[in-house]
Every structure is written in structure tokens, then in C-alpha cells.
Amino acid sequence: MVEVNSPSDILLSPISTQPTSLTPDRVNAPPVPALGEGSDLEDTDSGYSGSSVIGYETKTLPSYVTDYRFEYGRRYHAFHDGAYWGPNDKHAEVLQELAHRMYYTTLGNRLYLAPLVTPQEILDVGTGTGIWAIETADEYPSARVTGVDLSPIQPSFVPPNCSFEVDDVTMPWTYASNRFDLIHVREMFGSIPDWDTFFRQCWECLRPGGYVEVVEHSVEPISEDGGLGSNHIYPLWGESIALAGQASGKSFSIWRDSAQRLKDTGFQDVVRLNYRWPTHGSGTDARLCELGRQNQIRLHHEAEDISLRLLTSTLKWPYKLAQDFIAQMRFVLKHDETHAYVPVTVVYGRKPDRTSNTHH
Numbered sequence: 001m002v003e004v005n006s007p008s009d010i011l012l013s014p015i016s017t018q019p020t021s022l023t024p025d026r027v028n029a030p031p032v033p034a035l036g037e038g039s040d041l042e043d044t045d046s047g048y049s050g051s052s053v054i055g056y057e058t059k060t061l062p063s064y065v066t067d068y069r070f071e072y073g074r075r076y077h078a079f080h081d082g083a084y085w086g087p088n089d090k091h092a093e094v095l096q097e098l099a100h101r102m103y104y105t106t107l108g109n110r111l112y113l114a115p116l117v118t119p120q121e122i123l124d125v126g127t128g129t130g131i132w133a134i135e136t137a138d139e140y141p142s143a144r145v146t147g148v149d150l151s152p153i154q155p156s157f158v159p160p161n162c163s164f165e166v167d168d169v170t171m172p173w174t175y176a177s178n179r180f181d182l183i184h185v186r187e188m189f190g191s192i193p194d195w196d197t198f199f200r201q202c203w204e205c206l207r208p209g210g211y212v213e214v215v216e217h218s219v220e221p222i223s224e225d226g227g228l229g230s231n232h233i234y235p236l237w238g239e240s241i242a243l244a245g246q247a248s249g250k251s252f253s254i255w256r257d258s259a260q261r262l263k264d265t266g267f268q269d270v271v272r273l274n275y276r277w278p279t280h281g282s283g284t285d286a287r288l289c290e291l292g293r294q295n296q297i298r299l300h301h302e303a304e305d306i307s308l309r310l311l312t313s314t315l316k317w318p319y320k321l322a323q324d325f326i327a328q329m330r331f332v333l334k335h336d337e338t339h340a341y342v343p344v345t346v347v348y349g350r351k352p353d354r355t356s357n358t359h360h
């Protein structure tokens with residue numbers, strides 16, 4: 001049984017709350033049109049058989065996939081309703097694409113770091129807008145790239161070697177054993193209840209010699225000079241998200257744990273690379289300053305995306321209290337002189353070349 005702190009336990013900080021553009025009026029905001037309304041998916045053939053929702057680029061999706069849920073003016077996925085904390089509306093899409101650019105810069109203008117030269121079968125788990133899958137398909141035209149997600153928010157016009165599927169990756173996988181050269185996992189924090197089972201499924205579906213790559217960041221900004229008191233909004237923020245992760249049974253700490261978990265699964269030559277995304281744009285390193293500015297903008301907007309559902313639905317905070325908390329985070333991100341950063345890790349590991357396909 002998880003002990004969930006009350007909002008008053010969390011809101012110890014004397015930081016002044018500034019007005020936010022995300023006022024409670026958003027509750028009455030008109031819903032964003034659901035995908036399919038006016039989109040090119042509407043014009044296409046209908047027809048799904050059984051429970052499969054695979055191959056939706058040529059079909060009309062069933063309503064249990066597209067009847068999105070709306071909460072406080074934000075749009076959430078419908079398939080396996082409630083499984084994921086983040087919205088799937090245009091606002092969320094824009095932030096995902098900004099994050100993609102940040103990861104691309106961080107990785108030295110590369111899409112992945114695992115030492116694979118010409119991967120042929122690639123899976124992108126929790127593909128989101130599909131931007132990583134699309135760019136990877138463009139860069140490796142001989143590869144087949146599959147993106148899988150709860151939400152069908154990916155564009156219809158994509159490279160011919162790229163396709164998307166709607167599925168829940170926490171369910172038993174139906175991909176063939178030994179199929180993929182590369183499985184890419186990015187920002188699945190707070191989405192996977194059992195990472196060991198998840199990595200065993202990756203193992204099973206990777207060919208011997210194939211790689212899994214896990215790219216994640218922490219949700220708690222850390223002071224660069226140790227100057228953050230425990231009442232600062234950053235640790236309070238990190239604590240609240242961690243509590244929500246505990247309450248939902250889906251931790252946000254995979255950025256820290258992934259290397260050990262890959263080793264425990266039996267992956268070899270596991271490599272962990274550590275990066276920092278500053279929460280501000282000052283400093284002497286031009287690349288880090290640019291990343292810091294982007295991170296500041298991203299976190300400022302994403303404060304609501306990450307936490308609104310976690311605070312209101314998972315931790316049962318009243319909406320107004322959740323928005324006040326989000327406003328504090330945004331205010332500090334915008335005005336505070338605190339020099340903090342968010343740890344980012346890229347971890348990859350190889351399934352051994354010769355294996356009986358059994359993991360540890």
C-alpha cells in the first residue's frame with residue numbers, strides 16, 4: 001500500500017504563485033477535434049477484424065481507439081484508457097517534437113548511439129508523434145521501421161519503409177522472436193509497470209547481436225551548486241511525480257535504473273552515457289546554452305503535460321491546487337536564478353550473438 005502525501009504536505013514552499021495562462025477556464029475550453037474528424041484517415045477504407053488495430057494508415061480506426069478522453073481541456077488516449085499519464089493533443093505533440101530535437105543535438109546529431117551500421121528491422125516503442133521512427137526510416141531506407149503507441153497521432157504521409165501500429169506494449173508482445181536489429185525506447189518513464197518483463201520481451205524479439213537503446217531523463221531538476229533547499233519547487237516537483245509513479249505502480253526513475261536492469265536481463269556490453277540538460281540558458285558552452293534554453297521552454301510548457309493527470313487523477317489533488325502547483329513550477333522555471341539541470345541517460349545493450357534465446 002502506497003502512502004500518498006496530501007497536497008498540503010507537498011506545498012510547503014513559500015514561493016509566490018503567479019497567474020498562469022492555464023487558468024481553470026480551460027475546464028470549459030472547447031475540445032480539440034478528435035483525430036479522424038476532418039483528417040485524411042476519414043476518407044479511407046474501413047475494416048478491422050478481431051482485436052487487431054494494426055495497419056491503420058489505410059483504415060478507419062475503431063472508436064475505442066479514437067474516442068479520446070478529455071480532462072480539464074486536455075485530450076488523452078482512448079485505447080486502454082488511463083494507461084498513460086500524458087495528453088495526446090497538438091500541444092503535447094509540439095513538445096514531443098522539441099524534445100526530439102533536443103535528444104538529436106545531445107546525441108551529436110544522431111538518432112541512436114548503439115553500434116549498429118545498417119539495421120534492417122527497427123522497433124520504436126511508444127513512438128508518440130512518430131518523429132524518431134520517420135527520421136530513422138529516412139536515414140536507413142533499406143530498413144523497416146515500426147512505431148507502436150496507444151495513440152494513433154502519427155502522420156499519414158511517411159516514408160514507405162515506416163509504419164505505425166496501435167498497441168499496448170505492457171501486454172504480451174506478438175512480434176516474432178529474433179526479429180529486430182534495434183529496439184528504441186525513449187521517454188517511457190511512468191508508463192511501464194514491470195521493466196524486467198518489458199526488457200525480457202525486448203530480448204525475445206531482438207535477433208542475436210541486436211541492440212536495445214533506452215533514452216530517458218529525470219523529472220527532478222538538480223542544483224548545479226547544491227543550492228536547492230528541500231522546500232524549493234524542484235525537489236517538491238520531483239517528489240510529487242515520484243509519488244504519483246509509486247501510486248500508479250509505474251516509476252519515473254528508469255533513467256537511473258536502465259543500465260542495471262539491462263545487465264540483469266542478460267544484455268551484454270551495456271553502455272551508459274550521462275548528459276545534462278540545464279534549466280537555463282546561461283554559461284560558456286554555446287551548445288549547452290541552447291539546450292538549456294530549449295529545456296527551459298519545454299519544461300515550462302510540459303509542467304502541465306507531465307503532471308496534470310498524475311496530480312488530479314492519480315494523487316487525487318483538486319484541480320485548482322494542481323494548477324497552483326504547476327504555476328509555481330512554471331514561475332520558477334521562468335524567473336528563478338537557480339542553476340539547475342536535468343540528468344539524461346542513454347543506455348544500450350546487446351543481445352549476445354550466440355544464445356539459446358534464454359535470458360537470465
Ligand SMILES: C[S@@+](CC[C@H](N)C(=O)[O-])C[C@H]1O[C@@H](n2cnc3c(N)ncnc32)[C@H](O)[C@@H]1O
Pocket residue numbers: 077083084086096100125126127128129130131132148149150151167168169170185186187188191
Ligand atoms: C513521452 S511520450 C514519448 C514519445 C516518443 N518516444 C518520443 O520520444 O518522441 C510517451 C509515449 O509513450 C506512449 N505510451 C505510453 N504507454 C504506452 C503503452 N503501454 N503502450 C504503447 N505506448 C505507450 C504514449 O502514448 C506516448 O506517445
